Amino acid sequence: MKKTFLFTTLAGALFASTALAADGEPIRIGVPVGLSGANSVVAPSVVQSAELAVEEINAAGGVLGRPLELVIADDASGAAGAQKAFDALVYQKEVDVLISMETSAARNAGLPIVARGKVPYIYTSFYEGRSCSPFLYVNAWVxxxxxxxxxxxxxxxxxxxxxxxxxxxxxxxxxxxxxxxxxxxxxxxxxxxxxxxxxxxxxxxxxxxxxxxxxxxxxxxxxxxxxxxxxxxxxxxxxxxxxxxxxxxxxxxxxxxxxxxxxxxxxxSYVTGIDSPENTAFLEAMKAKFGDELRTPNDLSVPEYEAVYLYKAAVEKAGTTDTQPVLDALAQVSFVGPRGTIQMNAQHHAPLTMYxxxxxxxxxxxxxxxxxxxxxxxxxxxx
Amino acid sequence: MSDTLTASPRPFAQRRALILGGLAVAALALVLLGPLFLDRFSLNVLTRSMIYAILAITLDLLWGFTGILTFGQAAFFGIGAYATAMLLTHVGSSPALIGGALVLAILVPMILGIAVGWLSFYYGSTPIYATVISLVFPIVVTQLVYSGGTLTGSSSGLVGYMGLPFGLEGFFRLSGLCLVLVAIGALVFVRSDAGRVLTAIRDNETRCAYLGLNTQRIKIVLTTVLAGVAGLAGFLYANASGVVAPENTGFVFGTELVVWTALGGRGTILGPILGTIGIDYLSANLSGELPFLWQLIIGALFVVMIIFLPNGLAALVARFTRRGRNEVVTGGGPTLTVSAATHHTQQGGGPLLSISKLEKSYGSHKVLEDITLDVAPGELVSLVGPNGAGKTTMMRCLTDGKERSGGTVRIAGQDIAGMTPDRIVALGVGRKFQVASVFESLTVADCLRMARSALDTPSCIATAHDLGLPQAAVEILQLTGLDRLLATEVSLLSHGQKQSLELAMVVSLEPRLILLDEPTAGLTKAERTTIGGILRKLTAEMGFAAILVEHDLDFVRDISSRIVVLHQGRLVLDGSVDEVVNSEIVKTIYSGGENA
Amino acid sequence: MLTLLLDIITTAAILFIVSAGLLAIFGVLKIVNFAHGAWLTVGAYCAVVTAGLGLNPWLALPLAFVAGAVLGALTERLIVRPLYARPLDAILATWGLSIVIGQLITLWFGRDVQFTVSLLSGTVDIFGTAYSLYRLFALAAALVIGIGVTFVLEGTRLGLSARAIIMNEALARALGLDTARIRLVTFMIGTGLTALAGVLLTPLTSVDPNMGLAWLIGAFMLVMVAGSSFGALAVACLLFGGAQVIVSTFISPILGGITIAVLSALVLRISSKGFSRV
Missing domain, CATH: 3.40.50.2300 (Response regulator)
Structure with missing residues (x-):
């Protein structure tokens, strides 16, 4: 499980971070995302969002006393790449949850692997709607x-x-x-x-x-x-x-x-100009963490940030990272983030404030x- | 080349079969036992890699062996996968339907393979044109998939259909089994007599056509069959992965296949398999962490490989392990036998070759004009004339029905208008080219077998132990000593040996009419005498007719029964040896010309 | 109707600009430069660099030509020269090169769409129809490139030598022409023109590491049909570009997207010389 972060950095990608605030076996969050291909423009902002969320949560003591750890994988914005990325995350890195913004093709290609590997999957990209699986939750618009x-x-x-x-x-x-x-x-x-x-x-x-x-x-x-x-x-x-x-x-x-x-x-569902304390704090934290490297937070990256928090809430509610309890809990928890209060419903989608x-x-x-x-x-x- | 090997055929063939068998058993054991010690991730990735490897084999047969660079295998693969997924998604899933999907996944690509083959391969098509078509085809298919709406799932692809009810291990074993079977099939085929035809086409397609092989049809059939195999791989993929997407059909995937095959080693079967599995497995492990650098490395490696090691890593390995490839082998090879003449023996009435008012022009420039000539069995007609008189052009007009601009040419009473060389060869015409036209990377025996393959259909699975040739061909081989070099690769032969080999190949066609373009050019005096003797025997004793283009007037005088003089595209004299040699016209035309 | 006509002419002009460099190389060297798309991208990034340095955006044109030519010289020396006898391998090696260039650009500039300054914006009125000024400029640029190339081919020693090589390479060498040098210069002109075309594309497309790929196949097919003649290329661009516009307008833009490829393949199937006799 040794990872060579050097190359990732070389490649201009952003690397997974492990904070030290909490001890115990880390909870792994898999982020299959389009570092190359059509989504490569927006992918870095998504990774930054996830990194901020993980850093904040770990600084505050982690989840159930365990730190969060991000595992990023390139899905090449398409089905074939997504299969590799999901395989690697689910079977090789054995992540506890998948939280990601991806193309529909990548999501569809990943779903059978998610179902076979029985891992919760929070999809954070707006999309054309009606993608349904017991393992899939969506916190972005349709x-x-x-x-x-x-x-x-x-x-x-x-x-x-x-x-x-x-x-x-x-x-x-x-x-x-x-x-x-x-x-x-x-x-x-x-x-x-x-x-x-x-x-x-x-x-x-x-x-x-x-x-x-x-x-x-x-x-x-x-x-x-x-x-x-x-x-x-x-x-x-x-x-x-x-x-x-x-x-x-x-x-x-x-x-x-x-x-x-x-x-x-x-x-x-998100614009940088939203006037709320949560958004202001979020933007400031992003700027503080990434400085010049900051990618403008956007409608595809902010849901990623909130989804990490939603997962945290669900794990805490369930008291475990086991798949079924977490899946059940995901429909019951909510989080107040930059976009306002986000709560996913029984149909695994979320009512949202639209701008x-x-x-x-x-x-x-x-x-x-x-x-x-x-x-x-x-x-x-x-x- | 100092050390020559002596090999006997049987033990070698047996040893090869043994190695192949051993390899197959080992590979089968690997794929059947793999699930016991591989983790889920590796199982999943390797399942896909092995399916891709099947695809790489099909590409390699086309590109490495036959010389057709194609990006289209990805499209056939995608069509197979989509046929499966669409049937299972829209019609439903049952054992019968899965069986139906398998049939469709193979048949639909094959039908399209015929269409692509027809578009790509026709008389006069160029290799680059076939490559162009193979680029356009996946682009069109991908576009159709995108615009297919819910039918094809557009960009999202199709997912959630119920395929074969196997688990991870099951699919690993199934894919592995298919890969091993396809690989063994390919290995057996390329080593068979029919498989050598592919290499012959790659080496020298013109020669193939002039040995009576319809190379275009062979390539269409090959494309069609391999489209079916690619479709089968698509079926496996659709089942094992549970999702099909547009990129599975695309041109970029096609280029990836080419990269894997090139790195592994085109022209071998194991190279592309290992290349594909190795690179795909590595990229699954590495690309997540270094997507761009990984691509950069692969791209750079590919460029370097194409330039410096065009035959891939397999060639590098073979350089150290393979013996007997680049050495003259004395003895060995198949056993020469004399086969009874089987073709063209029936003699019709009238002349064998009848040319009437033949004309050939490029634009307004006439190279041949008003040539009328008959040749009967048993005649040896020499065609003489200064350079540029139109001799070689005339030979071309006699062996390619699309060459001439006017007049008629009849062979055994049949007008050859519009006929391709292979059909004219079937009428009983053999042509020997000016520069020895043989197959450089085949052995002497394989070259001769190639000459027989239009008559004796070669086996797709075996190498025959005997090589049956007509009496005349056997004699040529014996006179020139080639009969002892049957297992030697042609590229190692001397110039004269290649000329003799080509003559033996042409004679092996059992032609009634042989066209020879300067068969003695560059030969030693002794070799000339040998060839002259053979030609006289073929015509005077065995009843062949021959037309000989020749500059050496002494040689012509010794062996001809008749001489025809061409000058500036016109036939100026046609008579017996004495008549022509003593005529004033010839002296004028040749004054200072030929001896200079 | 007037718009349709203008669309056809300007589309043809843009196709001509994009394909000219590929044709120069294919016509003389008989090598398909499959890194063509990468050179378009390189050219477009020259525009990005020019803007980044705060220079006049028009300076990107000479800059791109020079950068393209210099990189082209390296490519010819290191990659293409060993492969003249293996044209199919040359396709593959240049394709590999395009992967390398694409990734290098990605590592250097990132994956993002780059912002470029528009060279010319706005519309002009032509007989009461407002039409894009830049597209009309592209038409003029195509004419300039066409005339320039014709001048080089017809009026200079280099052009004469290049034509000699096109007609009969062995003879040209026997006559004492330095074919190696002519090939090098031709390749440089080809890649220089292509990089120039990349700059000219920036007002029309997004600038990102993959931008060239979309143009590769169309340019490739047009060049196959044109053979080695710029006149034939102009005809092919007009006919097939026109067909693309007409199919896109009256049938479906999706079919329009594959019009050039399919028509070219069919034309080549019927006559393997394409339009090269035009």
Missing amino acids: PEQQVPPIVDYLKAEGAKNYFLIGSDYAFGRGMLEFARSYVESTGGTVVGEEYLPMDGSDWTAIISKLKASGADALITSTAGGAPNVTLSKQLRGAGVALPYANLAVDEGTAQSMGADAEGILISA LGQVQADGSVSVVESFANVDPGAQCPDL
């Missing part, structure tokens, strides 16, 4: 929570004709499918819905269609990172100035787009409106 605020806002601004653009993958299609049905249920019209392959980089034809469609609002759901940036650059280059809501951009990516991102509407924000010229997000405790709906009625 379309039912995220889309309505944005469409309602656009409608209030006078939008009637919507154009939808997505990357051709499960999340892209899943989000826009929900968006279409919600738009239509509120009396709007979808005048166009177009997809480009995930690795596609030429949006020319779609943008021309958008311009010709007479749409008065644009909703996009592209794969995180590169496709978001590519589409925004080409939209701005083509002079598109419609009200533009992006269902899949986080604050960090928005910053790397510079002026091209200005005005984009986002709907999230409608707008990207400013400097890349920061200002909150336009918030919606408290939006319910995820019936995600897993069979659980």
Whole structure:
């Protein structure tokens, strides 16, 4: 179980930390995450969140007197890499729990391994919804929570004709499918819905269609990172100035787009601008711990932080790290974090406060409106 | 090359079978007993690695043995996996359905394999074109998977279907068993007479075609069969992993397979297996901690390997262990026997070769014009003329139905318009090239067997102990001493020996008409006399017809029954030896030309 | 309709810019540089560095050309030269190189999408249609590259030598041409042009370590079809780029994404010389 941290550091990745505040056999938290591949842009911020949570908890005496230990593994943002990562974590490192933000493909690939290895798995990424397993809990948003605020806002601004653009993958299609049905249920019209392959980089034809469609609002759901940036650059280059809501951009990516991102509407369960003592403390702690290395905390990384605390609460409630008691306890505990009070329900998903924000010229997000405790709906009625 | 080995065939073959058997038993023991001492993590990873190794074998047969660089095996694998997962997800799961999934997982890739093969391999296609197709194919398949919605699960893939009810150990053993079986099958095949055909295609595809082998069809069949094997690997993967995803079908996975195979050692079977298992297992252990550095190391290693050690680590090992590869072996090899003539013996009426108004032009430039000529059995016609007269072009027009621009060529009464060389060979034409065209990495015996493989279908599992050749071919071998070098690799032969070997190969085709392009170029006086004697015997005594392109007028005078003179693409003279040798035209054309 | 026409022409122009360097190398050296995508990436990161140094963003163009050419020289010497006789292995070795370059960029700059300054922004009115100024600029850039390459090929000694090598390498060497040097220079021009193309792509795509890969296959297929002629490449870009835009507009952008690859494969199947006789 010897680990060569040197290389990890060399690779620019962030390494697992073991604090010394508590003694006893450490509780291992496996974090399979996309250090390489599509998620590699956001992954470092996720790892930082987890590290802060572990450090804080260990400094406060650990969990049941045992310290927490992070074990990070690269899932390469895809199924094949996820299988390796889950195998390594579940069978080689023998972690007690998996807490991670991943692509849907990676999550799906990991689920059979989780089920076979009987390990609790808290998934901390927003996703297209309806992934159900006795071992899986989700503390991030699903379309039912995220889309309505944005469409309602656009409608209030006078939008009637919507154009939808997505990357051709499960999340892209899943989000826009929900968006279409919600738009239509509120009396709007979808005048166009177009997809480009995930690795596609030429949006020319779609943008021309958008311009010709007479749409008065644009909703996009592209794969995180590169496709978001590519589409925004080409939209701005083509002079598109419609009200533009992006269902899949986080604050960090928005910053790397510079002026091209200005005005984009986002709907999230976390923005850095949330005005609460918990968020202020969190941001300060992050800044203190990581300094210049800090990756902007975002809607994909903060749930990771909270999930570590939720796990702590569940273990303490169950009095053990054994799988079944912890799984039972996870539906009963809550944690007040940067996003507010988080409690996952019997269907293993969490009601969340959603924030409608707008990207400013400097890349920061200002909150336009918030919606408290939006319910995820019936995600897993069979659980 | 100072020490020559003497080997006798039987014990060697037996020893090889023994080694193979021993290896198989050891491998089987490993995969069956593995679960007893491996931890769960290693079991899981190795199960997948072994499935990938099956895939690497299929890639290696295509690339290492046949010379077809392909990235497409990943797509066939993915299709097999998706066929399995889609059936089990959308239709349901029962023993019968799992059986159905197995059938589909093999059949669907095979059908697509035919399509890809048809696209990739046609007369005149280039190796790089086949590679291009193998790139496009996985890209298209992946795109289809992404846009498949709930049918394919799009980017999320399919998960949660019920496959074979085996545990971790069960899948390990099943995958291991399949790997061992596929590996043994591949090992037996590549060492069989049919397997050598693949190497022959890699070495010299043109020669294969001119030995009457339809190389394109062989490659299509190979692609199809290996697509099926890749599909089987996909079936195993879908069951063992419980999830299929778009990246299983993609071009990047295809390149990874190539990397593993290259590092392990293309052109061997064990190399790619060990390369795949080794690298995949290591990367599962290391990539979590150093994802980027690991990729960097693999990439750099790959580049260095391709440049300096193109045959991979296996070649490095073989360099120290293998004897007899780079040495002249005296004796050994199969037993030469004389086989009764089986083909082309029936004689129709009329001339054997009938050329009428043959024309060949490149754009407006005419290389051949208005050639009319008949050749009857028993004739030895020499084609003479200065360089650039069109002699070699004419030979090409007689053996490739797509070459000429006008006129007709009939062989045994049949118009060869549009025919590919292998079909013309089947009509009874043998062609010897100007530069000895043989298979450098095969043995003398294998080269000769290759010449027979269009007539005597080679075995897919065994190496024949006898090598049956026509009387004339055996005589050539005996006269030139090649009969004692049957087990020697061709690359070690002298120039003259290669020329003689090629002639023996051409004669082994049992042709009625032999076309020879400067068969004596670069030979010693003694070798020339030998070849001349053989040619005279073939034509005068055995009834072959021969057309000979030759510069050596003395040689031509000694052996020809008729001489045809070509000049600037036209036939200027056609007559007996005396008529031509004494004609003024020839003296004019050759004045200062040929002796200079 | 006008927009469609502009889309087709500018798409073709961008494809031409992206493929020109690959063609220069393939046409003369008969080697497929599968590290093409990596060179695009290198070029784009030159733009990032230029911005980081606070220089005028346009300076990235010469900087990228030089960086690309210098790296190209190293590559030709160390990796490509031993492989001229093994073109399939050259594909693999350059692919391996692209992995190495990609990882080095990752180790140096990180995995993130990099921010780049837009070279030109905004739109212009063409007969009442607002159209992206940068795309029109790309059209001009493609013309400049095309004319420049034609000038080098037709009007200089190097071009003459290169054409001689394309037609008959053995003869060229027999005539005393220093083919090794011409190959080196050609490879440098090819990689330099590719890095330049990388800078020109920055206003259109995200800049990240994998950005080049998306363009590799399309460029590769276009070059296969074009053979060794820049004229043929222009035709191929117009026809297949146009087909891509039309398929994307009227059928499906997803099918549009594979249009170039599929059409090129079919054209090559029908005529193995592709458009090279154009």
